[in-house]
Each structure stands twice: as structure tokens, then as C-alpha cells.
Amino acid sequence: MKREKGLLIVLSGPSGVGKGTVCGALRKHDTHIKYSVSATTRKPREGEAEGVNYFFKSHEEFQRMIRENELLEYAQYVDNFYGTPRNYVEEMIASGRDVILEIEVQGALQVKETFPEGVFIFLMPPSLKELRSRIEGRGTETKDLIDNRMTVARDEIDLMDKYDYVVENDEVEAAVERIKSIVTAENCKKERLIHLYKELVEE
Structure with missing residues (x-):
């Protein structure tokens, strides 16, 4: 049964938590979910491609x-x-496709004002120590910048209660399975389907 509208899934969390890695793995598992590529003014990291990352x-x-x-x-x-x-994003949702946004916390809260019906998932690190280790492992930031990112991360974690779900990124595959379960459950909510089944009864 074709849905009238797709889901807007918003995945965010602190810098370094692994949003890109989790989204990449999710796309391999579920080809129905469309990935919205963000625009940025930062310089490309090694291995990143224009229009892909x-x-x-x-x-x-x-x-x-x-x-x-x-x-x-x-x-x-x-x-x-x-x-x-x-x-x-608007074209895909209107056509009945699910779209996932991998964005920073500030942006996610802006989207929530425009699309309150979206599904908001906060990706959480196992610990702040592990988060710092992941950022340091990139080898792309100075100590001062890493300290800045950690300060911002603590502030962002305080905003967790603005989200619908929290997923810990302890292992990528486990995190992906949790997100897939959330998307499946959200697609089965009666609020998203009731009008379709009422149409069946009326026929």
C-alpha cells in the first residue's frame, strides 16, 4: 500500500559520534531510505566526495x-x-519515500519547528572519553579545536530530551539495527496509516 507521505528521519548527535558511518551502513541495509546530502563550508576530509558526503x-x-x-x-x-x-527533501517525502537527514543538533532543532511530525533520533557515544578518542583519531583537528568540540558536545547532550529516541553508537551494526527498528515502528503508527484504511472501508 503506497503511503501518502514518507517519513522525515533526523539523525543527529555530537560531532565525532559517528553519524556519517552509521548513515552509510544504514543506506546499505535499507535502500528505500533516501539520504539527503548536506551542504557545508568546511573543507573536504580525505576520502570525501562532492555530492556524496x-x-x-x-x-x-x-x-x-x-x-x-x-x-x-x-x-x-x-x-x-x-x-x-x-x-x-520535500520532493522525496511528497512522493512517499523516507528521507534521513544526518545533521548537527542546532539544525535538527530547527527542522523540528518546521516538521514536528518528523522522527528525531539522538546518536549517543558510549562515553565522553570514547567520543574524544574518536575525534582525536581523525587526526584533523588541533587540541584547542578538540577541546571546543567536547564543550559543545556536553551542551548538545543536555538537549537529548528534545528528541523522540536515543540510540547508543557502541557498535555500528547494532546502532543500525536499532534505527531500522525505529523506522519500522514509526511506519506502522496508526496516525500515518489510518486514512488509508478508512478509504478501504469506504470503498
Whole structure:
């Protein structure tokens, strides 16, 4: 039975928690879920590709997207901007496809104001010590920047109660299974299906 609208799934959590890794693994498991590629002003990391991991924009290009209302949400995080291009997300949801956004906490809370019916999942590290170890393991940030990220992470964890679900990213495959279970349950909620079954009765 074709649904009238797809789900908007928002996955966020502290920098370094493994959002990208979990999303990548989820996409291999569930090809129905469409991944929304974010735009950012930060420089590409090794192995990242344009249009696959991010749309890499200059600060000037990003400001134009803000002015022209091309972003569903955007946030500034440690001197760089991140945002979600609007059109793709709205078109996919309208066509009945589920869309997952992998975004920062500031952006997730903006999306919640626009799409309160979305499914908001907070990805949690096993511990702050482990989170710091993961950030250090990237080898891309200075100690001062890592300290800054850890301060921000503590503030973001305090916002966990704004979310519908919390998933610990202890092991990637386990986290993916939890998220798949959440999506399955949300797709079975009567609020999302009741109008379809009422139409069957009326026929």
C-alpha cells in the first residue's frame, strides 16, 4: 500500500559520534531510505566526495542559499556552516519515500519547528572519553579545536530530551539495527496509516 507521505528521519548527535558511518551502513541495509546530502563550508576530509558526503560550498555560496531560502535548516558549528537543501527533501517525502537527514543538533532543532511530525533520533557515544578518542583519531583537528568540540558536545547532550529516541553508537551494526527498528515502528503508527484504511472501508 503506497503511503501518502514518507517519513522525515533526523539523525543527529555530537560531532565525532559517528553519524556519517552509521548513515552509510544504514543506506546499505535499507535502500528505500533516501539520504539527503548536506551542504557545508568546511573543507573536504580525505576520502570525501562532492555530492556524496557533502556539497562543499564557499561562505559566499552558502550565504546566497540562505538568502534565497534554499535550505531547510542551517547552523554554524565551529567556524563553519552546515545546511540541508530544501527541494530534494520535500520532493522525496511528497512522493512517499523516507528521507534521513544526518545533521548537527542546532539544525535538527530547527527542522523540528518546521516538521514536528518528523522522527528525531539522538546518536549517543558510549562515553565522553570514547567520543574524544574518536575525534582525536581523525587526526584533523588541533587540541584547542578538540577541546571546543567536547564543550559543545556536553551542551548538545543536555538537549537529548528534545528528541523522540536515543540510540547508543557502541557498535555500528547494532546502532543500525536499532534505527531500522525505529523506522519500522514509526511506519506502522496508526496516525500515518489510518486514512488509508478508512478509504478501504469506504470503498
